[in-house]
Amino acid sequence: MPPDRLGISRFIPTSRLSLLRQVADLSAGFGSPAYLVGGFVRDALLGKPINDFDLVIEGDATKLGRALVQKHGGRVTVHAPFKTATWFPSHRPERSEARSKGEDDFIDLISARSETYEHPAALPTVKLGSLADDLRRRDFTINAMAVRLDGDHFGELADPLGGRIDLERGLVRVLHLNSFVDDPTRLFRAVRYAARYDFQLESSTEALIPAALKYVDKLSPERLRHELDLIFEEEDSVPMLEKLWTLGIIQQVHPALPSDEATRARVRGVVLVLTAVENPVHFRWAVWLMGLMPKEIRALSKRLHFSAELLRAASAASSVFAELKSIAKLRPSGCVRRLNGLPEDALWAVSVCAEGEARSNLEMYLKKWKSMKPYATGETLFEMGVPFGPRVGEILWRLRAAWLDGEVTSEEGERKLMEKLIE
Ligand code: ATP
Numbered sequence: 207m208p209p210d211r212l213g214i215s216r217f218i219p220t221s222r223l224s225l226l227r228q229v230a231d232l233s234a235g236f237g238s239p240a241y242l243v244g245g246f247v248r249d250a251l252l253g254k255p256i257n258d259f260d261l262v263i264e265g266d267a268t269k270l271g272r273a274l275v276q277k278h279g280g281r282v283t284v285h286a287p288f289k290t291a292t293w294f295p296s297h298r299p300e301r302s303e304a305r306s307k308g309e310d311d312f313i314d315l316i317s318a319r320s321e322t323y324e325h326p327a328a329l330p331t332v333k334l335g336s337l338a339d340d341l342r343r344r345d346f347t348i349n350a351m352a353v354r355l356d357g358d359h360f361g362e363l364a365d366p367l368g369g370r371i372d373l374e375r376g377l378v379r380v381l382h383l384n385s386f387v388d389d390p391t392r393l394f395r396a397v398r399y400a401a402r403y404d405f406q407l408e409s410s411t412e413a414l415i416p417a418a419l420k421y422v423d424k425l426s427p428e429r430l431r432h433e434l435d436l437i438f439e440e441e442d443s444v445p446m447l448e449k450l451w452t453l454g455i456i457q458q459v460h461p462a463l464p465s466d467e468a469t470r471a472r473v474r475g476v477v478l479v480l481t482a483v484e485n486p487v488h489f490r491w492a493v494w495l496m497g498l499m500p501k502e503i504r505a506l507s508k509r510l511h512f513s514a515e516l517l518r519a520a521s522a523a524s525s526v527f528a529e530l531k532s533i534a535k536l537r538p539s540g541c542v543r544r545l546n547g548l549p550e551d552a553l554w555a556v557s558v559c560a561e562g563e564a565r566s567n568l569e570m571y572l573k574k575w576k577s578m579k580p581y582a583t584g585e586t587l588f589e590m591g592v593p594f595g596p597r598v599g600e601i602l603w604r605l606r607a608a609w610l611d612g613e614v615t616s617e618e619g620e621r622k623l624m625e626k627l628i629e
Pocket of ligand 1: 243244245246258260343344345346349350389391392
């Protein structure tokens with residue numbers, strides 16, 4: 207067994223490790239070393255849990271993909287323009303199926319490449335390149351390291367840009383002066399990594415930010431929203447938003463995106479109701495945007511291409527937030543009538559930002575009232591002689607409202623009310 211200089215094997219599940227070794231050993235035979243790169247190396251050196259195993263081949267990954275099938279079987283899919291391939295070692299599910307089943311028996315093979323940018327915020331022009339080129343195209347030194355995987359080289363660190371020392375010092379540093387202009391998404395990424403690891407933006411990197419701000423405007427809706435979504439997927443997104451505000455980055459995204467003190471205080475004060483919330487990203491967007499007018503939400507949705515679901519969540523949060531005073535006065539049945547069908551992550555967001563009666567009404571709706579139903583169904587009413595039609599719905603709603611408002615507290619009581627309503 208070759209030496210594992212950095213002890214990386216303990217970060218790789220055994221089944222994945224043996225696949226990676228098969229790939230790397232065959233690849234090295236062609237004179238094309240294979241490396242794990244980017245987040246894997248960063249997090250392994252930090253001793254943090256790892257989700258990503260990004261593999262880069264110094265050579266043509268599509269050729270390697272075909273050779274893997276010849277030697278070890280399985281099948282390969284190839285994306286010729288970018289010289290990437292995916293190897294499925296056994297003839298098992300398609301990639302998306304495998305992912306949805308949580309299986310990991312495929313390996314993405316990426317050819318090392320160099321990238322150049324025609325103009326600020328453009329998508330890069332890509333060419334095959336060396337490992338050094340591939341590391342140079344990356345965002346920060348801490349993300350620009352690689353470990354080699356073949357034979358006796360297993361675990362060798364390639365760190366031509368000083369990533370390891372920046373990791374030790376806790377610094378996020380770009381690789382060149384034009385980095386943020388080439389790709390302004392890196393402004394968001396820099397802040398995200400710094401806050402995630404409690405690192406600093408290295409001082410000359412931070413000094414590049416003011417001049418790059420104007421290029422945020424050039425980013426496509428998808429790229430911008432993706433970066434903001436990534437922030438909302440983090441365990442603690444609040445310090446990231448704070449820093450984006452302080453540096454003036456958020457303010458470049460869209461004038462309607464709120465950065466006033468009241469909004470900032472609300473965002474700071476909210477604790478994610480993890481057990482109840484289904485989609486934390488929508489919950490956090492809702493907390494941020496609930497103070498906006500519908501018109502502003504629509505403008506933001508256009509700039510950031512919100513999904514239909516996110517637009518619904520943000521709109522519901524804003525309309526309910528604007529009505530908190532009247533929601534505080536509603537009886538339970540009134541709450542159900544008003545809130546029925548609205549996205550629950552948005553309602554949770556408003557409830558944790560509300561106070562007094564409004565908060566308790568929202569919470570009661572989410573925890574209890576929304577699922578309170580009478581015993582009777584349409585069938586019961588039909589058996590009692592009520593023909594199918596709108597009256598059925600009206601009577602069932604009256605019964606439900608009576609339960610909600612405490613006018614009925616037993617099956618017997620419900621029956622009596624039902625008979626009265628049918629008369
Ligand atoms: P995490 O997923 O934990 O945030 P990661 O490093 O895995 O971190 P990815 O977004 O999956 O992040 O990107 C993988 C690697 O690709 C990064 O480590 C970095 O080297 C490179 N990379 C990603 N985005 C950019 C970018 N905008 N500019 C340059 N390099 C990038």
